[in-house]
Amino acid sequence: MKSDTLVLANAEVARARAGDLEALEAVYRAFQAPVYNLGRRMCGNEEDAEDVLQETFLEVCRSISRFRGDGSLWSWVRQVAVSKALMLLRRESGRAGRSSNGGPIPPDTLGTSPPEPTAPIDLEAALGRLSPVTRAVLWLHDVEGYTHEEIGEMMGGTASFSKSQLSRAHKRLREWLV
Amino acid sequence: MDRTQHLAMDELLALRDGEGGTSSRLHVEACDECRRELERLYQVQARFRAMPTFTPPRNIWPRVVRAVQRRRSRRRFGYGAIGLAAAAALAAVVVLRGQPVEESAQPSDAWVTETSSSDMGPIIHRSRELESILRTYRPAQRVYDAPTALAVSVLEDRIVLLDRMLSEGRVVGADRAVLVGLWDERVATLETLVGLQAVQEDRVWR
Numbered sequence: 001m002k003s004d005t006l007v008l009a010n011a012e013v014a015r016a017r018a019g020d021l022e023a024l025e026a027v028y029r030a031f032q033a034p035v036y037n038l039g040r041r042m043c044g045n046e047e048d049a050e051d052v053l054q055e056t057f058l059e060v061c062r063s064i065s066r067f068r069g070d071g072s073l074w075s076w077v078r079q080v081a082v083s084k085a086l087m088l089l090r091r092e093s094g095r096a097g098r099s100s101n102g103g104p105i106p107p108d109t110l111g112t113s114p115p116e117p118t119a120p121i122d123l124e125a126a127l128g129r130l131s132p133v134t135r136a137v138l139w140l141h142d143v144e145g146y147t148h149e150e151i152g153e154m155m156g157g158t159a160s161f162s163k164s165q166l167s168r169a170h171k172r173l174r175e176w177l178v
Numbered sequence: 179m180d181r182t183q184h185l186a187m188d189e190l191l192a193l194r195d196g197e198g199g200t201s202s203r204l205h206v207e208a209c210d211e212c213r214r215e216l217e218r219l220y221q222v223q224a225r226f227r228a229m230p231t232f233t234p235p236r237n238i239w240p241r242v243v244r245a246v247q248r249r250r251s252r253r254r255f256g257y258g259a260i261g262l263a264a265a266a267a268l269a270a271v272v273v274l275r276g277q278p279v280e281e282s283a284q285p286s287d288a289w290v291t292e293t294s295s296s297d298m299g300p301i302i303h304r305s306r307e308l309e310s311i312l313r314t315y316r317p318a319q320r321v322y323d324a325p326t327a328l329a330v331s332v333l334e335d336r337i338v339l340l341d342r343m344l345s346e347g348r349v350v351g352a353d354r355a356v357l358v359g360l361w362d363e364r365v366a367t368l369e370t371l372v373g374l375q376a377v378q379e380d381r382v383w384r
Binding site for chain 1: 191222
């Protein structure tokens with residue numbers, strides 16, 4: 001992700017913090033693609049990714065005045081997006097009849113696993129075959145660069161939970177990938 | 179570390195992330211299979227990072243803007259009311275500061291309609307009852323303790339604000355449900371205020 005300063009001028013961020021809709025739109029334009037892709041990769045489908053994008057920017061518009069500028073704006077927006085995506089996973093998990101009361105998201109509660117592939121599959125298909133929680137951990141750690149401690153905290157679990165999910169993901173990928 | 183046993187996945191991942199222990203590192207240096215596996219993990223990570231990106235749909239920002247504007251207009255209604263204080267607000271101030279209650283000399287048609295309507299009439303009646311009760315609790319120079327004084331002041335301010343909102347609500351022809359909600363809140367606030375005064379009175383006479 002490019003530095004915010006390349007995408008948004010400080011003055012624009014300041015106007016966004018003051019609630020200026022044009023400046024907020026500039027923030028949206030700058031970050032819509034990474035937020036959508038984050039949602040798409042974590043949730044695994046288009047519809048949920050749209051929800052993540054919309055919910056994230058509703059929250060950004062509501063709360064950007066609280067952004068203090070001590071980190072990058074992208075880090076802040078991304079944190080909002082991750083929490084929206086995790087909320088969605090938690091909701092799905094709740095719909096699947098498991099606990100959704102703020103505890104750790106159960107790793108394998110969503111949907112039934114498709115049958116094991118008989119031949120190697122590509123990266124996209126392999127990612128889609130992982131359980132949503134395992135996929136989310138993999139994406140947050142290996143691509144977004146969150147630490148296991150951060151992921152554990154965001155998911156209401158521990159660093160060990162995150163490590164074991166990542167380990168599980170890579171074991172499966174080793175079996176599946178081309 | 180037993181050199182005949184290969185590293186587990188979590189140990190290899192720790193090494194990839196620069197967190198592995200010395201014994202794991204030594205093992206990888208000596209074990210071709212684990213070195214290959216570690217290299218494979220680096221490659222998988224690189225492939226994930228290089229995955230193609232999706233283009234977001236175009237219709238999301240307009241939805242966000244609509245939601246933001248709806249929220250702002252709701253807030254404007256609340257805040258705008260402050261600037262349009264009318265007779266009701268003044269009446270409330272007078273009532274709560276200890277002056278005789280005086281009905282507005284020339285109540286608006288809307289006010290009359292509200293007072294006699296089936297949905298708002300009872301709430302307005304209750305509101306007046308509570309104001310009457312408050313008057314009985316009001317010696318000319320009441321001295322409150324600090325927390326009570328603060329609470330009374332906040333509640334009185336809230337009532338003034340509600341009256342202003344009611345006043346503007348009538349002017350702009352606000353939805354009836356909104357007016358009923360404001361009246362409900364006014365009654366609830368007055369009840370709290372009466373409760374506070376009652377407790378205070380009790381303390382005074384003990």
